[in-house]
Each structure stands twice: as C-alpha cells, then as structure tokens.
Amino acid sequence: MLWLASLRNLIRKKSRSFFTLLAILIGITTMFAVISTVETAKYLTTEQLKEFTGNADYTIHSTSNTFSEEILDEVETNSDISSITGLVHRQTKINLDSAHHSAESNLRLTGLSSFDNELLSLDVIAGNLDQKGIIISETTAELWNLRAGEILNIQLPKGNKDVAISAIVADTALLEGPASWNEASNKNWRALTTLDNIQELYNAPNQIGEIRIKFKENVEQISSITAIKDSLQNEELIFQKVVLDERQTNQLEELYFMLYAIGGLAMLIGAFILYNTLYVSVSERKNEIAIMKTVGYTPNQVKILFLMEVLYLVIIGLILGIPAGFMLANLLQDGLFGSFQTNIEVKMQFMYALPLSILLGIIIPMLASLIPVTYASKVDVISSLKSIPTEKVSGQKKRTIIGCIVLLGVFIPHAISIVFLLVAVILLYPIMMKALTILFSKTSFLGYEGSIAGKSTLLTLNRSSNMSLILAIAICLGLLVSSIFTSLEQNISRDVIRSFGGNIQFSSETPISNEKLEQISQMDGVKDVMAYSESQATWSIGDENRQFTMIEVKNDWYSNNPLFYAHESEQKQILDALEEKDTILLGEYAFREWGGKIGDTMTIYQNGKENSLRVVGKVNTTQYGGYTAFISEENINQLHPNVSPSKGLILLDEYTDESSVKNELLNTFPFDLSSVQTLNEEISKQERALPGVKSLFSGLLMIAIIITGIGILNTLTMNVMDRVREIGVMRAIAFTRWQIYKTIISEGLIIGLNGILIGISLGIATIYLNAKTSEDILIEFIVPLETILISIICGLIVSIAASVLPSYTVNKITISKSLKQD
Incomplete structure (x- = not known):
C-alpha cells in the first residue's frame, strides 16, 4: 500500500x-520542444541537401563548364549504376507585370534528361510532368498568380517566347525560390524542364553541364568510378563524391548549443524546485517517518515511499508536458525557420526528442530526489520522537x-x-546571499517589515538560496546570449565589408571569359573586376565524410579587397604563405571542425585523388559562414587543371549606386549570370535573420524565469507555513494584515533581488570572459543595457507575484488557529 500512502501525502x-x-x-x-526543434532543423537541412543533389552518390562536371551528351550515354552503360540523370542550368528572365525590377525577374531553368x-x-x-513546358513550385505559382496550363513569357537569346506551365509541384529544395517578391531581388526563381527543351531554347545541341549517378547497393563505388574514368579518358571531367554536409549552408551548431542550454536550464530549475520541496517535506514529516520505522518500515521502504511521490509527479508531468511540448515545438520551429526565410514545408521530427524527453524527465527528477530521500531513510527514531535536535555538521x-x-x-x-566561474558562484552563493540579505535588512527601503523578512530569509538560507541561484543563472545566461546577438548585430556591417571582396559578387552559369571581364570593366562606375574559381573539397573526420568549398585566392586583388580577414599584422603574412606550394587556408568554422593545428597537414580528396595540403592559418569570413577554405591560383590549378572561373568580384568607384550597376549587369548578361549580390544586400540579408532568432531565445529565457518564479512561490509557501505560529504571535501583538503582506512580499523581494544583482554581476563577468577568451574575434565585450533593464523588471515582477499567494494564504488563517499550530 505504499503507492496509496504516497498519493495521500501529495494530496495533503x-x-x-x-x-x-x-x-x-x-x-x-521546454526540453521536448528544444530537442525536437534541433532534430527538425538537422533533418530539414539534410533533406534539403538530398533533394538538391538528387540523393546522388557521385556527380560529373567539366572544367570547361559543359560537355557532350554522349558522355552521359556512355556512363549509362555501366552495370553498377542504379539511376543516372544529366542536367544543365541556364538563366532567363520572366515577363510579368509583378516584376518591377530587373533583379526580380531572374529565372534559373534546369533541364533534366529524365x-x-x-x-x-x-x-x-x-498538371502533368510529361507535357512540354516548365515545372514550377507551389509557392512560385502563387506569387506569379499562374496555374497549370497557363502561359508564361520568358526572354531567350533568340527573343521572347511563350512557354506553358506544364506542372505545379510541392515546394522542394531543387525548386526553392523566393518566398516573396521582396526576396526576389536577392534570390532567383527556379523552374524545371526537359534537357531537350533547354538545348533547343538555348541553341546548345548535345550539351549538358552535370551528370548525377546513383549506384546499386553493395557496389564498390570507388572501383566503379575508376572504371568509368578509365573508359572515358577525358582529362576535363571532374568526378565528385556527393557528401551531405549541412554545414556548407547552415552553421547552426552554436544555435543548437544555446537551445540545449536553455532547455537544460528549464529542466534543472524544475529539479531544484523538486529537491527543495522534498527536503522540506522530509523535515516536516520526521515524526511520521520515525513512527513508520517503529511499526516495522525499513529504510528502503521509506525511500520507496518518497520516490513513489516523485514518480507520481513525473508521470503526470510527462502526460501533460509532452503534448504541451508539441505545441511549444511548433511555435519554436515557426520562429526559427521563419527567421531564415525558408518556404519548404517543415515536418516536426521527434524520433529522438520523445524518448529522450521521457528518459530525462524521469532521470533528472529522480536524481534530484536522491539526497532528500536518503536523508528520510536515515531519520533517527529516538531523536525525532523525543524532539531531540540532531547535531548539524x-x-x-x-x-x-x-x-x-x-x-x-x-x-x-x-x-x-x-x-x-559558474561553479565557484554556485559553491559560494549562500555566502554572497547572506551578505546581501544582511545589507538589505539594514537598509530602510524595505522598512521594518523588510528587516524581519531578512531575518526569516537567513533562517532558511539554504532553501531560499537555491531558488535565488537559479534566477541568477537564468539572468546570467540571458545577458550572455543577448550580448552575443548584440555584438553580432553591431558588427554585421563591418564584418561583411571586411570579407565581401568588393562591392558586388556575381556567379555565372557559363565560364567568365576575359571578354566578359573587359565588358564589365567598361560599365559606368566600375573601378575594377576580377574572376575566380571555386571547387568542392571532400575531407573526413574519422569515418565521417565532410565537404566544403575551396575559393581561389588572387593576391593582387586580396591585398585590398579580400574575402577573409585576420589581424592586420597577419593578413599579408597569410597571403604570402598561401603562395607556397601545397598550402591551404581555412575559415574559422572549418578550422574548428577540422580540429588540427596551424602547420599540420590536411588531406582532401579531389577527383578521386588524395592531396595533402599544409594549413597555413585560419581566418574569419562571412563566405559560407566560415565553413570554407582558400587556396592559391597555382595550387587549385594543380588539383583541377584549367578549371574555368565562374565567380566574380566588382569594385565600384566611390558614390556609385550599387543597384544601378547590378541592373546593368543583369540586363547585359541575362542568360549567363545566376546571381548578383551587392554589399548592402548581403548586409541587409544577414541583419534580417538575427532579430527573429534573438526573439526566440528571449521567449525561452522568459520561460526559465517564470519557472524560477514558481520555485520562489513554492519556497515562500513552505517558509510561511513553517512560521504560521510565529505570524500568529505577530498578529496578536498588533501587526496588521498589511504588515504581514509586506513582510512576506519583502522576503520574496530579497530572494529576487539577490538573484537579480548576483545574476547581472555574473552575467557581466561571463560576457567579459567570453569576449576575452573567444577565438572568434567577432564577439566583443558588450553589456546589453536593455536586457539588464528587462531582467530587473522581470525578476522583480516574478518575485512579487510569487509572494502574493503565500501572503494571502497565511493571512486567511485566524489568529487563534495559527497560535495552536506546532
């Protein structure tokens, strides 16, 4: 009947x-919502990569951008291949009344062989995929206000042409275009059509740009690729293993860590509250436990009695918390993915979140209950029944x-x-709180009632300091996160400028020839222009394959307009080191993931060959979020001889309007340029993502502070109920109800003020240490005054609100009844 006794104790x-x-x-x-959000984000980025790459095992490209379709026919004869497709990308422009600017009308057509x-x-x-025309996504169709079968007018090298919308398909990464017309100025529309149709529209018979290969299961892929290379005997072809490395497009590890930290904090606060509650419960029931032992209960049975109380709370918490977690996860995911402006349908993932939340929801409360439960099992029968005070060590x-x-x-x-620092504060917190509480008691701003409240707080110092500590840690974490985001916000413009390489970046579907560069250099306002190449590099950590983009470095341009930055004293030294043979420079994020040291050798795999490159440094860059590498023109040509440049940088004269040059570029090369991004557009793009994420974290931290308020309420309730007789005596000697209210509210304020003051001090110290020790020089020592003000207001409101119910409860007890309490 232990389960029934445990239930009665809870109800009591x-x-x-x-x-x-x-x-x-x-x-x-909170824990379920956080784990599910991270799980969904990882799943979404991986699935997007799968969709974008067609879930292929290998791709074949050419250093000259396009190659003969006959190569596709020859590769297709390999018996190890399960599926194969050829494709080519081409640029065009749509003619719609909705498109008011040249940039808003860019359309990337992808032709597929199947x-x-x-x-x-x-x-x-x-619609129907087999009909002749183009295929667009559902979001694009809604924005264009077109339906299947309707006609779209597009611009082609031979003039304008009407094409039918053959089919509308669900949003997919392969067709991820702008989610709004405003976004269309920085992002191309996308559509699919047949390979034959592309070749006909662009007068490029028998030409393709890429082959994607999926091998049969249990096939030795490296041997098959080697056999294909030997049969083709074409030095221009590049064979690239497809690696689904989401870090190439989403650098979210720090974001995941902060989400986990806040979710864990919410869970730990709940565990602290349980610990406090259980410890007080054991202290109150010492006589009861002693009597149970005299009638034959063993220490293990006493433990089981209290553990069953915890289990009841945990089971009810799980039954109600998991459904609530689904709702909170939906809100978090809408906020997170909305910040990154993705229009792909998000399906919540909870395969790991559900069992992990259940497991942690059981283990953490059980661990929190071990000390008070053990204390209960060791209650001494004689000293408890005779009310002999036990000696405290x-x-x-x-x-x-x-x-x-x-x-x-x-x-x-x-x-x-x-x-x-955090561990030291946790250990020293009761001492710090004792000192501040004595100071509050001696000041006049809380009055005589505050002095009494201070003495009461000191009598229950350990219990009260636990909840004050949790409030302090929540405020500290809030200040640290806010400081990081504020630092990023304030430095976005500076950091983008330092690693943008000029005023305009552009990418081309076709090789950028010297003739094109000359044509661009003649445009009004253009001071200089440079073309460079990029290449995918595969590397590995243990058994896990990784992949990032290598960017070609040209020292003449990078000396004044680099795509990366380091300390000024290191910049020239790094550029000189890159000129040496077999060297590579890593972005800060790539360097951290690699895990080696400057001067060590990094092995990358290019076109089926191992290449050992010496890492000459790490730099900060906004290119690919820092998950990238830089390599000299000579070294990249050794890896891929005669690779054609497809990227370009433009430097403008002072006071030249970037948007006018961008429009001129798009109008001059409407069928070549796949993207044109100005410096100001990139700054705006990065600035738009941060507020949403910052608000998301602010909401989560508010949840943590609210839980802390529940803990303060529970602690005050226990403190007050322990002093019912004392409060009755105070009432009997002329204390008014209002003075009792003020005394208890002052007690809550003292707990809250300790948490606020120590939390803010700890937060500032943590921000300083983070800025001082951070290897990423983007993070600076910035104290977010707005967050400090919000922390003070929220801390005070929560502390006062948590005091209202205990003060109301004790004031309802009559004087005569309270004086009869033990």
Whole structure:
C-alpha cells in the first residue's frame, strides 16, 4: 500500500504539490520542444541537401563548364549504376507585370534528361510532368498568380517566347525560390524542364553541364568510378563524391548549443524546485517517518515511499508536458525557420526528442530526489520522537574553501574559465546571499517589515538560496546570449565589408571569359573586376565524410579587397604563405571542425585523388559562414587543371549606386549570370535573420524565469507555513494584515533581488570572459543595457507575484488557529 500512502501525502499538500508539478511539467515541455526543434532543423537541412543533389552518390562536371551528351550515354552503360540523370542550368528572365525590377525577374531553368528515376522526387499538385513546358513550385505559382496550363513569357537569346506551365509541384529544395517578391531581388526563381527543351531554347545541341549517378547497393563505388574514368579518358571531367554536409549552408551548431542550454536550464530549475520541496517535506514529516520505522518500515521502504511521490509527479508531468511540448515545438520551429526565410514545408521530427524527453524527465527528477530521500531513510527514531535536535555538521566552511580555489580558474586564458566561474558562484552563493540579505535588512527601503523578512530569509538560507541561484543563472545566461546577438548585430556591417571582396559578387552559369571581364570593366562606375574559381573539397573526420568549398585566392586583388580577414599584422603574412606550394587556408568554422593545428597537414580528396595540403592559418569570413577554405591560383590549378572561373568580384568607384550597376549587369548578361549580390544586400540579408532568432531565445529565457518564479512561490509557501505560529504571535501583538503582506512580499523581494544583482554581476563577468577568451574575434565585450533593464523588471515582477499567494494564504488563517499550530 505504499503507492496509496504516497498519493495521500501529495494530496495533503495540494498547493505545494501543484506548483512542484507545474515546474516539472514546464521543464519537460521546454526540453521536448528544444530537442525536437534541433532534430527538425538537422533533418530539414539534410533533406534539403538530398533533394538538391538528387540523393546522388557521385556527380560529373567539366572544367570547361559543359560537355557532350554522349558522355552521359556512355556512363549509362555501366552495370553498377542504379539511376543516372544529366542536367544543365541556364538563366532567363520572366515577363510579368509583378516584376518591377530587373533583379526580380531572374529565372534559373534546369533541364533534366529524365523525370522518372530515384534521383528526383516531385509531388505533382496540378498538371502533368510529361507535357512540354516548365515545372514550377507551389509557392512560385502563387506569387506569379499562374496555374497549370497557363502561359508564361520568358526572354531567350533568340527573343521572347511563350512557354506553358506544364506542372505545379510541392515546394522542394531543387525548386526553392523566393518566398516573396521582396526576396526576389536577392534570390532567383527556379523552374524545371526537359534537357531537350533547354538545348533547343538555348541553341546548345548535345550539351549538358552535370551528370548525377546513383549506384546499386553493395557496389564498390570507388572501383566503379575508376572504371568509368578509365573508359572515358577525358582529362576535363571532374568526378565528385556527393557528401551531405549541412554545414556548407547552415552553421547552426552554436544555435543548437544555446537551445540545449536553455532547455537544460528549464529542466534543472524544475529539479531544484523538486529537491527543495522534498527536503522540506522530509523535515516536516520526521515524526511520521520515525513512527513508520517503529511499526516495522525499513529504510528502503521509506525511500520507496518518497520516490513513489516523485514518480507520481513525473508521470503526470510527462502526460501533460509532452503534448504541451508539441505545441511549444511548433511555435519554436515557426520562429526559427521563419527567421531564415525558408518556404519548404517543415515536418516536426521527434524520433529522438520523445524518448529522450521521457528518459530525462524521469532521470533528472529522480536524481534530484536522491539526497532528500536518503536523508528520510536515515531519520533517527529516538531523536525525532523525543524532539531531540540532531547535531548539524556544517559543510559551509569546506564549500567556501573549494569555491575560492575553483574561482582561481577564471584566470585561465580559455573559454573553460567561464565554467570555473559558474561553479565557484554556485559553491559560494549562500555566502554572497547572506551578505546581501544582511545589507538589505539594514537598509530602510524595505522598512521594518523588510528587516524581519531578512531575518526569516537567513533562517532558511539554504532553501531560499537555491531558488535565488537559479534566477541568477537564468539572468546570467540571458545577458550572455543577448550580448552575443548584440555584438553580432553591431558588427554585421563591418564584418561583411571586411570579407565581401568588393562591392558586388556575381556567379555565372557559363565560364567568365576575359571578354566578359573587359565588358564589365567598361560599365559606368566600375573601378575594377576580377574572376575566380571555386571547387568542392571532400575531407573526413574519422569515418565521417565532410565537404566544403575551396575559393581561389588572387593576391593582387586580396591585398585590398579580400574575402577573409585576420589581424592586420597577419593578413599579408597569410597571403604570402598561401603562395607556397601545397598550402591551404581555412575559415574559422572549418578550422574548428577540422580540429588540427596551424602547420599540420590536411588531406582532401579531389577527383578521386588524395592531396595533402599544409594549413597555413585560419581566418574569419562571412563566405559560407566560415565553413570554407582558400587556396592559391597555382595550387587549385594543380588539383583541377584549367578549371574555368565562374565567380566574380566588382569594385565600384566611390558614390556609385550599387543597384544601378547590378541592373546593368543583369540586363547585359541575362542568360549567363545566376546571381548578383551587392554589399548592402548581403548586409541587409544577414541583419534580417538575427532579430527573429534573438526573439526566440528571449521567449525561452522568459520561460526559465517564470519557472524560477514558481520555485520562489513554492519556497515562500513552505517558509510561511513553517512560521504560521510565529505570524500568529505577530498578529496578536498588533501587526496588521498589511504588515504581514509586506513582510512576506519583502522576503520574496530579497530572494529576487539577490538573484537579480548576483545574476547581472555574473552575467557581466561571463560576457567579459567570453569576449576575452573567444577565438572568434567577432564577439566583443558588450553589456546589453536593455536586457539588464528587462531582467530587473522581470525578476522583480516574478518575485512579487510569487509572494502574493503565500501572503494571502497565511493571512486567511485566524489568529487563534495559527497560535495552536506546532
């Protein structure tokens, strides 16, 4: 009947049990939502890459951009191949009344040799894939206000031409275009058609730009690729293994870490509240436990009794928290993916989130209950029944010594110093809170009632300091996250300018010839222009394959207009080192993922060959989010001889309008340029993503502070109910109800003020250490005053709100009844 006794004990303290349950529920809800959001983000980016690459194993390109379709026919004869498709990309412009600017009318047409194979998955909404015309996505069709079968007028080298919308398909990464007309100025529309149709429209018979290959299962792919290369004997062809590395397009590891940190904090706050509640419950029921032992209960049965109480709370928390987690996860994911302006349908992933949340939802509360449950099992029968006070062995002195020793870790010149600071504060927190509470008690701003509240807080210092500590950590984390985002926001413009390479970047579907460069250089306002090449490089960590983009470096241009930056003293030295044979320079994110040291050798795989390159440095760059590498013209030509440049940089004269030059470029090369991005457009694009993400984190931190408020409420309720007789005596000697209200609210304020002041101080110290020890020089020491103000206001509101219910509850008890309490 232990289960029934445990249930009765919970029901006996309804208010305490309810708020403890609420804290556990919110913790489980937040944890599930965070894990599910991260899981969904990872799944979405991987699926987008799969869709974009057609889930292929290998691709074949050419250094001259296009090659004969006969190569496709020859490769297709290989018996190891399961599916194969040839494709080519071409640029055109749409003629719609909705497009008011040249940039808004860019359309990238992709011609495919086949729509019926496992390399392509299109969910047809309307129309027919077999009909002649173009295929567009559902979002594009809505923005263009066109339906299947209707006509679209496009510009071609031979003049304007009407083409039919043969089919409308569900949004997919292969056809991910602008989500709005405003976004169309920076992002091309996309459409599919047959390879034959592209060749006819652009007068390029028998030409393709890429072959995608899917091998049969259990086939030795390297041997098959080698056999294909030997049979073709074409030095211009590049064979590239497809590696689904989402870091190429989404650098979200830091974002994931911060989400996990906030989710974990919410769960730990719930566990702290449970610990406090259980410890007080054990203290209150010592006589009861002693009687149970006298009638035959063993220490293990006492443990089971209390653990079953925890299990009841956990089971109810899971039953209610998981459905609530689904709702919160939907809100988080809408906010996160909305910030990155993706129009791909997001399907929530919870394969890992569900079991992990259930597991953590059980394990963390159980671990939090171990100390009070063990304490309950060791209650001494004689001393409890005779009310003999047990001797307390204080461990505070030991905690203080350890805390001071740990505090020395802040002088370590590494990010680990932040951990040392947090651990030291946790150990020393009761001492700090005691000092501040004494100071508050002696000041006049809380009055005489505040003095009494301060003394009451000191009597329950350990219990009260636990919740104050959690509030301090929540505020500290909020300040740190806000500081990082503020630093990024303030430095976006500077950092993009330092690594944009000029005023305009452009990409071409066809090789950028010297004639094109000369034509661009003659445009009004153009000071200089440069073309360069990029190449995909495969490397590995253990058994995991990775892939990033290598960017060609030309020292003459990079000396003044680089695509990366380092400390001024290192910039020239790095450029000189890149001129040496077999060297490579890594972006900061790529360097961190690689895990080696400057001067070590990195092995990359290009066109089926191993290449050892010496890493000469790491730099900061906004190109590919820092997950990239830089290599000299000579070294890239050794890896891919005669590779054609497809990227370009333009430097403009001072006061030249970027948008006018961009429009002239698009009008001059309407069938070549796949993208044109100005410096100001890139700055605006990056600035738009941060506010949404920042708001998302602010919301999560507010949840953490609210849970802390529940903890303060629960702590105050226990404190007050322990002092019912004392409060009755105060009422009997002429204390008014308002003074009792003020005393209890002051107690809540003291707990909150301790958390606010120590949390802000800890937050500023953490921001300083993060800026000082961060290897990423983008992060600066910035104290977010707005967040400090919000933390103060929210902390005070939560502390006062948490005090109202306990003060109201105790004031309802009559004087005569309270004086009869033990």
